[in-house]
Amino acid sequence: MANVEVSLKEMMTAVEGAMGAAIVDYTSGMALGTLGGGKDLDLIVAAAGNTDxxxxxxxxxxxxxxxxxxxxxxxxxxSQYHLIRLVKGRHGAGLFLYVVLDRARSNLAMARHQLKRVEADLEV
Known part of the structure; x- marks a missing residue:
C-alpha cells in the first residue's frame, strides 16, 4: 500500500507526459498533496475547482x-488532458486522483491504466 507522497510520485513518473498531480478530498475540496504544476498550473486552485x-x-x-x-x-x-479518477474502497472514500497531462506527449489509455493502478495501491 502506498501513502499520498508515494502515490503522487508514481503518478508523475509512471504517467507519460504528466505535468502535475494531486490527491484531493472532494468533501472539503482540499488537496492532501500535490506534485508538479507551476505558475501556469496552480494545483491547489485546480483541486478545489475539480471538486465542483x-x-x-x-x-x-x-x-x-x-x-x-x-x-x-x-x-x-x-494542449492538455485533465484526468480525474475517483478513489473507491474504504481506504479512499471521498478522494480523487487528479493528473494534468501534456496532450502531445501522453497516451490517454495508458494514463487511465496507470491511475487505476495508483488508486488500487493508495492508502490514506
Missing amino acids: VIRAKVRTMEQVGLKGEIEDILITLG
Whole structure:
C-alpha cells in the first residue's frame, strides 16, 4: 500500500507526459498533496475547482436517475488532458486522483491504466 507522497510520485513518473498531480478530498475540496504544476498550473486552485466538477456530475446523475459510479472524468483542452479518477474502497472514500497531462506527449489509455493502478495501491 502506498501513502499520498508515494502515490503522487508514481503518478508523475509512471504517467507519460504528466505535468502535475494531486490527491484531493472532494468533501472539503482540499488537496492532501500535490506534485508538479507551476505558475501556469496552480494545483491547489485546480483541486478545489475539480471538486465542483465532481459534485455537479454526481448531482446531475441523481437528477436524471443514472445508476452506477463515476470511474473517471476527462477534460480535454487544446494542449492538455485533465484526468480525474475517483478513489473507491474504504481506504479512499471521498478522494480523487487528479493528473494534468501534456496532450502531445501522453497516451490517454495508458494514463487511465496507470491511475487505476495508483488508486488500487493508495492508502490514506
